[in-house]
Amino acid sequence: MYVQEVKTASLGDRPVPVVVEDPARLAAFEARVAADEFVEPKDWMPEAYRKTLIRQISQHAHSEIVGMLPEGNWIGRAPTLRRKAILLAKVQDEAGHGLYLYCAAETLGVSRDQMTQALLAGKAKYSTIFNYPTLTWADMGTIGWLVDGAAIMNQVPLQRTSYGPYARAMVRVCKEESFHQRQGYEAVMVLAAGTPEQKAMAQDALDRWWWPSLMMFGPPDDQSPNSAQSMRWRIKRDTNDELRQKFVDITVPQAEALGLKIPDPDLRWNEEKGGYDFGTPDWDEFFAVVSGEGPMAHERLTARREAWDNGAWVRDAAMAHADKRTARVAA
Amino acid sequence: MSRELPLWEVFVRAKNGLSHRHVGSVHAADARMAIEGARDVYTRRLEGVSLWVVPSDAITASDPGEAASLFEPAEDKVYRHPTFYVVPDNIKHI
Numbered sequence: 001m002y003v004q005e006v007k008t009a010s011l012g013d014r015p016v017p018v019v020v021e022d023p024a025r026l027a028a029f030e031a032r033v034a035a036d037e038f039v040e041p042k043d044w045m046p047e048a049y050r051k052t053l054i055r056q057i058s059q060h061a062h063s064e065i066v067g068m069l070p071e072g073n074w075i076g077r078a079p080t081l082r083r084k085a086i087l088l089a090k091v092q093d094e095a096g097h098g099l100y101l102y103c104a105a106e107t108l109g110v111s112r113d114q115m116t117q118a119l120l121a122g123k124a125k126y127s128t129i130f131n132y133p134t135l136t137w138a139d140m141g142t143i144g145w146l147v148d149g150a151a152i153m154n155q156v157p158l159q160r161t162s163y164g165p166y167a168r169a170m171v172r173v174c175k176e177e178s179f180h181q182r183q184g185y186e187a188v189m190v191l192a193a194g195t196p197e198q199k200a201m202a203q204d205a206l207d208r209w210w211w212p213s214l215m216m217f218g219p220p221d222d223q224s225p226n227s228a229q230s231m232r233w234r235i236k237r238d239t240n241d242e243l244r245q246k247f248v249d250i251t252v253p254q255a256e257a258l259g260l261k262i263p264d265p266d267l268r269w270n271e272e273k274g275g276y277d278f279g280t281p282d283w284d285e286f287f288a289v290v291s292g293e294g295p296m297a298h299e300r301l302t303a304r305r306e307a308w309d310n311g312a313w314v315r316d317a318a319m320a321h322a323d324k325r326t327a328r329v330a331a
Numbered sequence: 332m333s334r335e336l337p338l339w340e341v342f343v344r345a346k347n348g349l350s351h352r353h354v355g356s357v358h359a360a361d362a363r364m365a366i367e368g369a370r371d372v373y374t375r376r377l378e379g380v381s382l383w384v385v386p387s388d389a390i391t392a393s394d395p396g397e398a399a400s401l402f403e404p405a406e407d408k409v410y411r412h413p414t415f416y417v418v419p420d421n422i423k424h425i
Binding site: 040042043044089092093096099100103104106111112113168169176312315316318319321322325 | 333334335336338355356357358359360361364371372373375376392394395396
């Protein structure tokens with residue numbers, strides 16, 4: 001799963017303090033990054049680079065963690081033991097992805113608890129895709145196929161992102177993500193080849209997830225104010241619109257092979273550009289969902305808060321036990 | 332708020348015969364929990380046969396600002412490499 005780095009309201013509202021940085025160091029940094037060198041945790045870096053990375057990596061991590069909820073919703077109702085084992089493994093992977101990413105962000109000087117608190121307080125963003133409900137079993141297959149497919153498209157170039165720990169986390173994530181997409185496509189294949197009711201269920205899921213999946217690549221390039229700087233710093237390697245086009249081009253034939261119809265009346269092959277023309281996602285809906293108005297936003301955060309609060313005694317007990325043992329060894 | 336669980340760096344040996352290699356970190360109250368957490372986070376697909384966990388604050392790293400003085404002196408000591416020495420072609424096994 002993946003989130004495009006989204007500008008948070010608090011940063012837009014307040015004037016950002018200008019940090020005066022040594023121009024020579026800044027120039028040396030820019031040159032290193034332009035030469036595709038990796039930046040490592042203890043290296044000098046501009047404050048804005050550090051802040052942008054903390055925001056992007058933590059949003060990415062939060063998306064993995066919140067992304068466990070819509071799928072966890074179906075573990076107890078998976079149609080067969082095989083599907084249940086697969087879904088459990090996938091949800092466990094999402095937890096792992098969140099943890100790889102949190103640990104990459106921590107190397108930039110933010111603590112795990114600070115990030116968790118920002119999420120629970122509703123101050124941090126996560127991918128808008130997880131604020132949509134998972135209504136039927138077909139949603140599980142469709143999420144794997146489209147949402148994880150879009151995530152792969154976003155994450156593959158991030159394996160070469162300029163910040164070393166982020167790039168390394170992405171290598172691990174990408175290896176595992178491929179399983180997510182293939183199991184999803186296979187699950188949709190079974191439904192699409194099933195009874196008319198099953199095929200209708202697969203079509204309904206595609207109808208609901210198509211546009212939110214296209215929105216996963218973030219706002220159009222001309223409305224993505226942070227993109228240019230992030231490209232220059234090699235935090236991002238492709239623009240939102242480039243990745244969205246690539247996703248549409250590879251996904252349409254996959255839908256055709258299933259005998260399902262992409263819910264876009266404007267979709268047609270454009271011979272000249274060698275890609276599909278397609279309709280415009282509802283960006284008003286996107287920005288509303290980013291700011292927490294998605295149908296499931298409240299439920300997602302409530303679930304995370306309950307998990308954190310209900311686990312507090314376990315964390316405290318583990319620490320008390322560790323303290324007691326340390327004291328005993330010292331005595 | 333409760334205290335944050337301490338941070339541990341995780342090292343995995345992919346198979347016997349290879350060294351442990353740094354893969355990431357986990358938060359855990361003690362070493363035993365760190366091993367268990369590292370097992371779930373970093374070895375879900377047979378990535379290793381052995382784990383090390385080390386408290387992150389026990390690691391001392393060299394300062395990137397000193398990288399030049401630490402590592403550049405090796406650059407002009409090419410005589411430390413065997414290819415620096417010219418030996419005639421007819422001399423074998425050397």
